[in-house]
Amino acid sequence: MREPILSVRDLSIVYRTGRRTSVTAAQDVSFDLYPGQSMALVGESGCGKTTLGLGLLRLLPRLGQVSKGEIVYRLKDGMSVDITGLAKEELRRFRWHEAAMVFQGAMNSFNPVLRIGEHFTDTLRSHEGEKRRTRAEITARATELLSMVRLEPERVLKSFPHELSGGMKQRILIALALALEPQVLVLDEPTTALDILTQRSIVEQLHELRERLGFAMIFITHDLGLAAELADRVATMYAGRIIEKGSAEDVFYEPRHPYTVGLIKAVPPVIGDLPELSSIAGSPPSLADLPSGCSFHPRCEWAVDACRETVPSLTVLTPRGEDGGHAAACLRAGDIEYTRKVVARA
Amino acid sequence: MPEQTESAPLLELSKCEQIFRTKRGDVRAVAGVDLEVRPGKVLCLVGESGCGKTTTARAAAGLTRPTAGWVRYKGEDVNTMDSASRQAFREAVQYIHQDPYASLNPVRTVYSTVTAGLRRHKLVKTRTEARAKAAELLELVDLTPAESYLDKYPHQLSGGQRQRVAIARALAMGPQVLIADESTSMLDVSIRVSLLNTLGRLRDDLDVGFLFITHDLAVAKYFAWDGEIAVMYLGEIVEQGPTPQIINDPQHPYTKALISAVCEPDPRLAREKKTVRLRSSEIPSLTALPSGCTFHPRCPLFEPGLCDASAPPLSLINGDARRLACHVVARDHGPARAGAN
Numbered sequence: 001m002r003e004p005i006l007s008v009r010d011l012s013i014v015y016r017t018g019r020r021t022s023v024t025a026a027q028d029v030s031f032d033l034y035p036g037q038s039m040a041l042v043g044e045s046g047c048g049k050t051t052l053g054l055g056l057l058r059l060l061p062r063l064g065q066v067s068k069g070e071i072v073y074r075l076k077d078g079m080s081v082d083i084t085g086l087a088k089e090e091l092r093r094f095r096w097h098e099a100a101m102v103f104q105g106a107m108n109s110f111n112p113v114l115r116i117g118e119h120f121t122d123t124l125r126s127h128e129g130e131k132r133r134t135r136a137e138i139t140a141r142a143t144e145l146l147s148m149v150r151l152e153p154e155r156v157l158k159s160f161p162h163e164l165s166g167g168m169k170q171r172i173l174i175a176l177a178l179a180l181e182p183q184v185l186v187l188d189e190p191t192t193a194l195d196i197l198t199q200r201s202i203v204e205q206l207h208e209l210r211e212r213l214g215f216a217m218i219f220i221t222h223d224l225g226l227a228a229e230l231a232d233r234v235a236t237m238y239a240g241r242i243i244e245k246g247s248a249e250d251v252f253y254e255p256r257h258p259y260t261v262g263l264i265k266a267v268p269p270v271i272g273d274l275p276e277l278s279s280i281a282g283s284p285p286s287l288a289d290l291p292s293g294c295s296f297h298p299r300c301e302w303a304v305d306a307c308r309e310t311v312p313s314l315t316v317l318t319p320r321g322e323d324g325g326h327a328a329a330c331l332r333a334g335d336i337e338y339t340r341k342v343v344a345r346a
Numbered sequence: 347m348p349e350q351t352e353s354a355p356l357l358e359l360s361k362c363e364q365i366f367r368t369k370r371g372d373v374r375a376v377a378g379v380d381l382e383v384r385p386g387k388v389l390c391l392v393g394e395s396g397c398g399k400t401t402t403a404r405a406a407a408g409l410t411r412p413t414a415g416w417v418r419y420k421g422e423d424v425n426t427m428d429s430a431s432r433q434a435f436r437e438a439v440q441y442i443h444q445d446p447y448a449s450l451n452p453v454r455t456v457y458s459t460v461t462a463g464l465r466r467h468k469l470v471k472t473r474t475e476a477r478a479k480a481a482e483l484l485e486l487v488d489l490t491p492a493e494s495y496l497d498k499y500p501h502q503l504s505g506g507q508r509q510r511v512a513i514a515r516a517l518a519m520g521p522q523v524l525i526a527d528e529s530t531s532m533l534d535v536s537i538r539v540s541l542l543n544t545l546g547r548l549r550d551d552l553d554v555g556f557l558f559i560t561h562d563l564a565v566a567k568y569f570a571w572d573g574e575i576a577v578m579y580l581g582e583i584v585e586q587g588p589t590p591q592i593i594n595d596p597q598h599p600y601t602k603a604l605i606s607a608v609c610e611p612d613p614r615l616a617r618e619k620k621t622v623r624l625r626s627s628e629i630p631s632l633t634a635l636p637s638g639c640t641f642h643p644r645c646p647l648f649e650p651g652l653c654d655a656s657a658p659p660l661s662l663i664n665g666d667a668r669r670l671a672c673h674v675v676a677r678d679h680g681p682a683r684a685g686a687n
Contacts, residue, residue, distance in 0.1 A: 044534040045505075167627065195394040196561055200607035201627050222534060225564075225609030229616045248613040266539040268568040270593065270608040271615055277568060279540030283504060344571055346594050 003074060004032035004323070005183055005216050006056070006099075011069035013048075013055045023287045025051040025064070027240045030314070032323040033184065038210065038217040040231035040248075042224060042263070044284055048240040049220045050104065053186050056218065057101050058083055058091055073098055076183065096127035099184040100177040104192065104220075106169040110161035116172055117142060117157035123176055145175040148212075149205055167198035171205065178213065187219040191226060203229055224267045228252055233323065236260045239285055239295035242314060246326030256317055256328040256336050258300045264338070274344035294331070302332045354420075355382035356555050357406060357439065357523050361415035364401050373632045375401040377581035378415065380660075383523055386553040388573030390566040390589070392604065394629060398581040399559045403527050406557055407441045408432075437467065440516035444528040446508035450500040457496040460484070460514045467519070483514040487544055506537035510544070517548070524548070525557045530565065542569050563608050567593045577601045580632065580640045583660060587668030597663065597675050599647050622646060639673065647674040 013026040025048045033039055041049045054060050056071060070082045075098055083094060103109045110119060120142035124133055133141075143153040149171040161169060170190065177185055190206070191199040203226070210217060221227055227234050228248060235245040236259060244257040255261045262280035269275070282299040285291055291298050297307040312329045319325040330336065364376040376398045383389050383406075391399050405412045408424045417424045419435045427435065443449040450459055460483055461476045463469075470476040477496060484492035487510040500508055509529060516524060526545070530538045546569065548554045556573070560566050566575055567589060575593070576586040577600065585598040596602045603622040610616045624644045630636055636643050642653040652673050660671040663679055670676060 044536065165628065196563070196604060196607045197394060197624065197627060199609070200621060203609065204621070223609065224535065224611040225616075228611050228613045229609045231613075252611070252613050263535060264611065266536045267611045268539070268564040269611055269615075270564040270567055270605060271610055271612075271619070274568065274571055277539045277543070279543065280536040283506070283537075344590070346590070 002034055002322075005035045005074050006033040007070075007072045008032075008056070009070045009072070011052075011055065011071060012067045013051055013060065013064055014067045015051075015064045017063075017288070021288075024067075025240055025287055026055060029069070029242055031235060031242065031245060033216050033218060034322050035183065036210070036214050036216055037232050037322075038219070038230055039233045039235060040227035041218060041220045041235050041237060042222065042227050043237035044222060044263075046284055046287070047237045048287070049237050050188055052237070053101070053188050053218065053220045056184075056186055057095055057099055058086070059095075059101065073184070092127065096123065096177075096180045096182060098182055099186065100180070100182040102170075102173045102177045102185065102187040102190055104188040106166055106173050107193070109173055110169065112161055114160075115157065116159055116161070116164075119172075119176060120145075120157070120179065124179055127180055141179065142175075145179060146172070148178070148209065149175045151175075165198075166194050167201065170194060170198075170202055174202075174205070174209070178209070178215070181213070181215075183215055185215050185217045187217065189221055190219055191223070192221075199226075206230060224252075224263060233321075236263070239290055240287060241295070241329065243296070243330070244328040245314070245323070246318075247321050250318065250321075250326040254326070255338050256326070256333040257296075257330045258302050258332075258336060259296050260328075261336060261338050262299075265340070271346075273342045273346050276341040276343045294329075302330075302336060304332065306331055353384050353386075355384050356420060357383040357557065358418040358421075359402070359406055359415070360418070362402065362405055362412045362417060363414040364398075364405055364410065365413045368633075371633050374581055374635070375632060376405065376412070379578075379581075379583055381406070381557070381576060381583075383555040383557050385522065385555050386549055388549060388556040388558050388570040390556075390558045390560065390570035390573060390575045391578055392560060392563060392566050392575060393578035394561065396629060396632070397578045399578055400527055401581075402578070403441070403525050403557060403559055407439055407525050408435060409441070433467075437463075437519040438522045440519060440521040440524055442509075442512055442516050442524060442526045442529045445532060446505055446512050447500075449512050450508055452500050455497050455499055456480070456484070456503075456511050459500075459511060460518055463515065463519050469519075479518070480514075483518055484510075486517060486548075487511075487514045488540070489514070504537075506533050506541065509533060509541060513541075513544070521554060523555045523557065525559075527559045528561070531560065531562065538565075539568075545569070563593065563605055577604065580630065580635060582640070582671065583669070584641065584671045585669065586660075587664070591664070591668060597668070597670050597679075598672050599645050599675075600641050603646075639671070647672070649674055 009030050011029040014022045014024050016022045043049050066084050071084055072080050072082045074080050121138050124138050146153040146156055191202050231248045234248050234251040235242045238259050244260045265278050280299055285295055293308040293310055294312050297303040312331050314327045314329045316324050316327045359379055359381040362379045366373040393399055404410045411425050424435050457480050460480045470479055481492035484495055489495045489510050530541050570589045575589050576583050579600050585601045596605050603624055606621040626644045638654040638656055639658050642648050658671045658673045660669045663670050
């Protein structure tokens with residue numbers, strides 16, 4: 001049995017909203033990520049997926065903080081460390097070496113007045129260990145990284161961000177994140193706002209890089225297609241909690257939480273017959289004012305009285321696979337059936 | 347033009363061309379496009395950013411005057427029609443923008459936004475009547491109970507609710523054509539499908555014709571299943587035909603690439619799927635268009651001497667149902683007949 005590279009246990013993240021008020025953006029989140037595995041965090045805007053992603057690298061904004069739980073990484077040297085307890089300097093050495101992040105919005109992730117080459121210098125210098133790299137070493141590394149994402153290093157290193165297309169910038173961000181060979185890469189909406197053909201080339205690049213370098217990957221997305229394409233495992237988030245997790249096959253073919261079923265029924269496929277699509281009634285609750293019991297109950301067609309009172313915990317349904325197999329947080333998980341009605345034949 | 351329905355087109359673009367004159371030279375954003383929107387039907391325009399989809403839509407809505415060609419509404423040229431017809435055109439053809447955060451005036455209430463056109467065109471007499479009409483419109487777009495939305499400001503609404511308000515505003519004038527420019531692309535999946543279903547009801551129940559612009563082929567397939575898809579590349583239509591045919595049996599290498607690039611929400615299909623590899627992922631600049639077929643630098647079927655020599659005409663294939671602009675495919679399909687171009 002292999003050991004997870006990242007174990008998150010009962011993690012809660014709160015944002016302070018006033019002198020005495022706060023909202024919980026991620027609540028009791030637990031999962032394991034294994035070396036080389038790819039996990040998708042899916043959910044709609046405001047479900048807490050970006051907060052969780054930032055929390056995994058302790059990159060939360062000033063008003064946000066981990067209020068509970070642990071985030072344990074197994075480091076390259078074999079030691080395990082809970083990063084919720086790390087001091088600033090230790091965090092600096094942890095980030096980029098062990099885990100790196102590709103932020104949402106490639107357009108806004110660069111300093112517009114610095115050339116791409118200088119971004120590599122800055123990143124490598126600020127996260128380097130005892131040994132200071134020379135300029136030539138940095139250029140050599142940047143050249144290697146950029147060729148890995150199929151860009152022309154000479155031209156790109158000399159360019160300013162505005163001279164490059166969105167797809168190129170996204171690839172550069174991925175190259176930058178891989179600069180110090182992290183074991184875990186967290187990507188926040190890596191293909192949103194890119195054209196479809198560019199999206200495709202980023203997806204293929206990520207497949208290739210992962211095969212070649214063997215890093216594990218957590219990517220945050222609202223696009224179920226991307227999750228189906230890239231993920232070994234999928235975790236659905238709703239109102240700050242993971243409400244279902246399992247292998248991509250489990251979650252897509254046998255979803256057992258009504259919210260996951262709702263999401264899948266809302267996504268049109270491009271291949272094959274045309275299924276009937278339906279939306280989930282109502283809208284997501286405000287995190288500051290969550291419904292009692294299961295936060296999904298006001299929108300759920302399967303809800304019974306007990307759903308109003310009890311917060312369901314993530315319960316294992318089929319134990320096959322790592323990280324507890326397929327689990328859902330629904331009192332009626334056993335009754336949920338998913339079928340697709342076809343309205344037009346291909 | 348493929349002809350399957352007997353109803354006359356409401357909106358017609360013929361040889362429509364839009365050239366922007368810039369310091370770096372002329373930019374041919376739309377290069378001679380022929381399109382027709384019929385009542386109760388959807389014409390879906392797909393393509394990458396910068397291919398001229400929005401420019402085409404703006405010309406179709408009469409917001410810009412094409413540098414060549416015509417836009418006709420019920421047979422009349424919208425850029426030369428008299429002011430009475432122009433007003434009727436303005437009422438009948440409405441535009442829904444992409445970004446509901448930008449398209450609503452933040453200091454106006456929902457009531458004020460939705461009824462602005464009605465009041466402007468003096469279609470309501472009293473405030474009571476206007477409020478009743480606004481409530482009716484909000485119900486039509488599933489904002490219920492309507493009373494609770496009338497006095498809200500855009501900042502009090504979610505993205506999906508705002509887009510519904512924008513649609514209610516467009517419906518206020520009783521339009522016959524809706525031009526929806528990426529109107530659902532910024533929304534979450536569940537809200538998106540609920541809006542598409544709302545628009546679908548308008549299409550089926552009120553016989554509204556749609557010029558529907560999207561870069562998402564899965565959305566195009568869903569919304570335009572009974573209609574048509576036109577694929578645009580660098581200002582030109584490269585393939586057009588009934589939606590099921592375009593999606594299930596694309597002919598142009600660009601259409602094939604677009605369809606195969608869609609991330610399929612099905613892990614097994616996603617793994618088995620073969621994607622079309624293009625020779626380059628960069629789109630050429632509109633100021634320095636490639637010779638011949640403008641797709642040739644990226645095209646997997648590229649044949650030197652043929653594709654870079656002359657531009658392929660948009661010709662009819664498969665009987666009269668489809669149009670295609672590709673030298674290689676047209677040759678392999680047998681003799682092409684002259685198209686509507």
